[in-house]
Amino acid sequence: MTHTPSLPDWVFPPPEGFVAEDLDRIPDLPAHTELIDGSLVFVGPQRYFHQLVISRLHVELENLMPTEHEVLHRMTVKLAPRQRPEPDLIVLGPDAPIGPDVTCFQAEDVVLAVEVISPDSEERDRKRKPILYAEAGIPHFWLIEEINGKPVVHVYALDPVTKAYVTTGVHYDRLKTPVPFDIDLDLTELCKSRTR
Template identity: 70%
Template sequence: MTAEAVITRMTPPSLPDWIFPPPEGFVAEDLDHLPDLPAHTELIDGSLVFVSPQRHFHHVVIRELEHALKQFLPADHEVLGQMTVKLGARQRPEPDIIVLGPDAPYGPDVTCYDAADVVLTVEVVSKESELRDRRRKPALYAEAGIPHFWLIEEVNSRPAVFVHELNPATRSYVATGVHHDRLKLTVPFDLDIDLATLYPSRTR
């Protein structure tokens, strides 16, 4: 083996520039410009957060809840998954689901939304992101003024929905109920969802 071949084998592949964050951290707009950024990268407290492979429960619940919500949405609202929300200069998380109000921008070039556009955020808890899903991200959503937040946990292989509503005086969420079998609410709009349909059991 030649010396050149040895050097080539020992030299690691070049790393993208975004591996090395600026001293002050990244800002929300950087997610639109960093090249070759992995899909679903979030920005929390100025740091990039990368998404790990998700479990079947997580994927199915998100898919089925999006479908269920569309049946109850007011005509001028929209439900989306896999879109980031700018909450501040150094905060741009990607909730599992968002519901947008009537003033949200619409078009093929939209890459994220402002907190003021969002009526509801939903997080389905993942093992690798439990602390972010349960604590940091809800705190950020509340501080940004998003009026409604749902946290979905897996309880006995079924989804349980923990519903929260914003206290505007404290910019924090107040728990308003835990739903195991049926999610029946009047805010942010009237809805009635059989939670068994979000992750139906299979008989083999």
């Protein structure tokens, strides 16, 4: 007789779905679990390109941003009661609460959200997350995809009237923008592997 391991209780959502605070209360929840539309979303293994671009972009933004800002990766943002995604990178504004016990930030703390498209999250990154970030009022959003082995950055700004993002440019080799602060990035440097 085969023994089937029992599933943890949190695998089964409550009738109304999960809420943002559940991510802090559920024991043994896999790392980097997101909450989108009241459902738990688990992250698959990341590709080398994805991790390389995130880590290099993190360093570049740290070097460019004003001292009162902070850039973080793999932190969730509470956008609404049933929405707590985890952007690949966020840039926090000067009034964001920083502390050792913080487990997530509020939408109003974030001035830029960045998503690097992965095969398992492409639909969410391109369609659902931009809508959620815009509705929550995050003023700037970047969507990064790989084209011919290089990062291409789609830059969006929030239209305060429609609460939707409008594109301000698609950047292939260099990204220059004055918002949310002066940024000048050589995008070709984000994906260069070290020679061995």
